[in-house]
Amino acid sequence: MGNRSNINFITQQKDDTVIGLNVYSHWGGIEAQLAALEAADGPAYERRRSHDGFFVRCVARAATRGSNGPTGAGFNPFVVSDLMKGYGYISDNQHIVLAFDLINQLVVLTEGCGKDKPTVITKFPLDHAGIRQAKRGLTNPECPCPACAWVNSDGHPN
DSSP: OOOOEEEEEEEEEETTEEEEEEEEESSOHHHHHHHHHHHHTSHHHHHHTTOHHHHHHHHHHHHHTTOOSTTSEEEEEEEESSHHHHHHOOSSOSSOEEEEETTTTEEEEEESOSTTSOOEEEEEESSHHHHHHHHHHHHOTTSOHHHHSSBOTTSOBO
């Protein structure tokens, strides 16, 4: 039961060790991820792009808004052995995993996380156009995201 989703924040990397924070929503589903993307594209992102802690707090707060019950949301710090594992780190999942790579300034969508499924990763720049494309990837997973990932301001491919 539930409508599970995960949002990962990659905050540190040294050699092959990656440190991040997983925000898990039991009931938020894709709506929690879209709220996170909206917050990332809003004033908090524009003013605090270089302040990871402030950015994580603002985006995580937007994603977990209204999740105050005992099964609403959770925060899980993680340490993994490579960046790809950080992008796809999950607590429990039913949707594409959304990741904010604050080191490389990327928004990343990871699909098929788990032992028996392949992982498909689509990366977008952590800016207005990239966030817009990530929203498209979440709401229309059939979209060939790698082909349309880089667009100009009016939405046409570069």
